[in-house]
Amino acid sequence: MGERCGWAGSEPIYVEYHDTEWGVPEWDSRALWEKLILDGFQAGLSWITILKKRDAFREAFQGFDPNVIASWGEAEVQRLLGNPGIIRHRGKIEATIGNARAWQRIEQREGFDRFVWNYVGGRPVQNRRNSLAEVPGQTEISVQLSKDLKKEGFKFCGPTIVYAFMQACGLVNDHLVGCPCHGGVAKLQDPPETAV
Template sequence: MPRCAWAGPEPIYQAYHDTEWGVPERDSRALWEKLVLDGFQAGLSWITILKKRENFRTAFAGFDPHVIAGWGEAEVTRLLGDPGIIRHRGKIEATIGNARAWQEIEAKGGFDQFLWRYVEGVALQPRHATQAEVPPSTPLSEQVSKDLRKAGFRFVGPTIVYAFMEACGLVNDHLTGCHCHERCAALKAA
């Protein structure tokens, strides 16, 4: 069955592509987890993060932002010693700060609502035929990035945010020849 070329030959990557990537995510905590993982990806390949995702979930208390928001230097030190995750002080500290920023947005109406308002609640539906047509960022991802940074988030540059928007289905960037394109298009306003 035809897939987006980036899904490659590895079964874990293909399963992620086929079942998660581009499917509209509307749960605030799940959106936050994906944003954190996209931040950890900066400078690395997504397959690296995907293979360590369960280790990340264990190390970061199931990505419960209410728990992580209370962490300090002891937890940073513990995480820096965990070989199952990406041990980058800046990204770990950003995750703690991002949990606090998430809490503020969540309390003001929901992180899910904050994000989905950028697309008026309906996933964008570009129709790219080739990977070369897919942009690394857009004016919209630049605006979302700017607003997230203003709210206190870090590791949320426009390219990271665009990858996040694709992963969470705010934009359906499955190529038109991919077997997932139409399925995700049908879920655009789920």
């Protein structure tokens, strides 16, 4: 049994996230959207900061239901700006509301899950990296997905944010080959019958 990916550190909340969530393919449209939003909130911060506040975020954002958030306006923005449990950044909060509307358009047209997974051909890309130094900050695919999300009206979705999202949601398996999670995640290649 090798060592887990070095970025996971030793803090229990981070280790558990690495071992049970990160890189596991996510096929649910709403859950994909939530992760993209949280990665947008991470911009300029560390992921562990977001992870520690994730429950507060979920409560403040009504379970990250884009159909609820899409109808929000200035009153909700003000409420969220007063919530110490989340990252109080007006631009990111307003972007979340706009991103909920963009999600609705894509979801109605083709399904947000299908839209996202099409960039990797509907199956996770199985990378075989030996060290964190080999893991890129962005890829051609993340650059293209970022551009296309922006065309759809999304904000806070640059290529680096999008690649972090792709890694977290298992569109790419970026667990290092020596990590005990690499093989287990690699076996989760096939979407459930109901997905994509």
